[in-house]
Amino acid sequence: MPGHLALVTDSTAYLPQDAVDRHGIEVVPLSVVVGDEVLAEGVEISPKDVAEALRAKHRVTTSRPGPETFAAAYRAAAEAGARGIVSVHISAELSGTVEAAQLAAAEVGIPVEVVDSRLVGMALGHSVLAAATAAAAGQGIEQVAAEARRRSELTRGYFYVDTLEYLRRGGRIGAARALVGSALAVKPLLHLSGGRIEPLEKVRTASRAIARLEEIAVAEAADREVDIAVHHLAAEDRAEPLAERLRERVPGLRELYVGEVGAVIGAHVGPGLLAVVVSPR
Known part of the structure; x- marks a missing residue:
């Protein structure tokens, strides 16, 4: 046009x-680089591919x-x-x-x-x-x-990862680096702040971390008109129930999207990621 x-x-x-x-x-x-192979995200490599590469301990990096x-x-x-x-x-x-x-x-x-x-x-x-x-x-x-x-x-993003190891390897961990030493003892909740990945809370178990993620999202939405996205990587069994609970608990919910992150972000967070985006209109 x-x-x-x-x-x-x-x-x-x-x-x-x-x-x-x-x-x-x-x-x-x-692009995602697996070994020496450069692959375009969403075209030549899928979230499943990158999750498998990470589990197999292949070298995985990304490029702009x-x-x-x-x-x-x-x-x-x-x-x-x-x-x-x-x-x-x-x-x-x-x-x-x-x-x-x-x-x-x-x-x-x-x-x-x-x-x-x-x-x-x-x-x-x-x-x-x-x-x-x-x-x-x-x-x-x-x-x-x-x-x-x-x-x-206006938009806020909160997320849980099973381990900080992938963020540490990729150099994207920012102030959350301080959590690495105790990573075996805690399940970290992180958020986007000032364009960076920053620590939010330390929780003892995965189930408690996911419950806190839900509580934080509900509090952030409050009674405003919001769109919500639930992201995951190889964790649909966690993402779908969380999305349904948010559908029930957020009165001003307009659009709800549930989807897997792609290969680039997957390369930095690793399998098990669960994230919630709250975006007021």
Whole structure:
């Protein structure tokens, strides 16, 4: 559609495919490196693949898209008649993706607003969807980018991991590094704060950690209108019951999404992840 605003994000938003299709969102994949093999997330490697690689103790790392990948996506949008682009991405504290997008933005002949969501997963995804809704309503590029930032600032992400080992290996653990020494004695609850992964609470058992995750999400939602996402990696048996309990307990719930994180985030958190995103409208 000539004269439209194009929306671009990256594969760590883990948006439902129907939402991507409905809003015409371009998703640029990050890469997972297993041994010496570089694989595009969501295209060449699945969450199951990365969980199996981690369990088998293969070396698994991740990498951002190159600026040229973003430049190609932006040029394609311009050639399709877009008057501008809003590009919303994973926290710059966790990945160099924002930097790559900013480098590419300088090479395109139409305005590009790059937004650092300071989030990941459907926490990022909700910001992208908020931008898409604003764009569909005919708002300008600055207003659409501002809406993505507004939603990002309101959104909270909380998560439980079976072990901090994968976060430690990937260097994404931030202040939670202090928990590593006692990792055998506690089940850590973490959250996204300032774009980083930070410790929230230490709990003694997995069942108690999941119960606390539920309580925290319910308290965060309060009586506001919210969208909620429940993420997991190889832990559907934990995710589905948690989602159903949240459906019953959150009075202002609008949309509830349950889904597995992709290979990039899976590589850093490991099997057993359970996360809840609370995103007020």
